[in-house]
Amino acid sequence: MTYPLQGVLYVSHGSRVEAAKQEALKFIDLLKHQVDAPLQEGCFLEIAEPNIHTAVEKLAAEGATNIAVVPLLLLDAGHYYKDIPAELNEIKAEYPNLTFTYGKPLGVQxxxxxxxxxxxxxxxxxxxxxxxxxxxxxxxxxxxxxxxxxxxxxxxxxxxxxxxxxxxxxxxxxxxxxxxxxxxxxxxxxxxxxxxxxxxxxxxxxxxxxxxxxxxxxxxxCEYLGHHPFIQEAAVDRVQEALDTKGNL
Missing domain, CATH: 3.40.50.1400 (Rossmann fold)
Structure with a gap:
């Protein structure tokens, strides 16, 4: 019997500043060690690489059948409602056998x-x-x-x-x-x-x-939010919510 393989896709905003890209990738690495999922990849919505399509392609090649998409966004605005879903809708046409769930931004906490x-x-x-x-x-x-x-x-x-x-x-x-x-x-x-x-x-x-x-x-x-343990906790909670949700895309 073949069992479904769960993937997690972390989508960060992206920046032209290399230090910002590295901070985001480091944050994603911190989350990977706190999330129980066999396949996990990070990507960027714009400007930086890898992009969403490349990351989904890698998860699919590794055998993922379900992918929880977690937007690493503070608030739910245009990127959350329009840009990320538009990218995923194009990808779904290419990978019809993949099931996607879509998590929430961190919001007010x-x-x-x-x-x-x-x-x-x-x-x-x-x-x-x-x-x-x-x-x-x-x-x-x-x-x-x-x-x-x-x-x-x-x-x-x-x-x-x-x-x-x-x-x-x-x-x-x-x-x-x-x-x-x-x-x-x-x-x-x-x-x-x-x-x-x-x-x-x-x-x-x-x-x-x-x-x-x-x-x-x-x-x-004052300094920005960064890798503070509280924001890690909040992000891990959003990942778990996305994992617990049945396909909603």
């Missing part, structure tokens, strides 16, 4: 907000009474993105006891990062924590860091 609060503490700056937070999201045209970022902001305020928090975006939504910084220049505050809600390094992190370095000491740039 307290343990991810805990990482943001921890990143602020790691900045090793004493928090002043009139400190502010600028929470920076990637942005998308999906209206849920703003709502999710607002919810994350509210939870971060509660965890840090900092009542003044602004939100800005790096694409698609307003205010932009530059607009938010210009507005903060008019605000009387001794300290502004710049908190990026981004997973890995890349062009966006590099650009933000450069701008903040030019602004002066009252601006404190």
């Amino acid at each position: 307290d343990r991810l907000v805990d990482i943001l609060a921890e990143r602020m503490k790691e900045a090793k700056e004493p928090i002043h009474e009139n400190a502010r937070i600028l929470l920076v999201g990637r942005g998308s045209r999906n209206p849920k993105t703003r709502r999710d970022m607002e919810e994350i902001g509210e939870r971060l305020k509660a965890k840090t006891n900092i009542s003044h928090l602004d939100i800005c975006f790096l694409a698609a939504l307003k205010p932009s990062f530059e607009q938010a910084l210009a507005q903060l220049e008019k605000v009387d505050s001794q300290q502004v924590f710049i908190v990026p809600y981004l997973w890995f390094t890349g062009v966006l992190i590099q650009s933000m860091r450069k701008k903040v370095d030019e602004l002066g000491e009252r601006y404190v740039f």
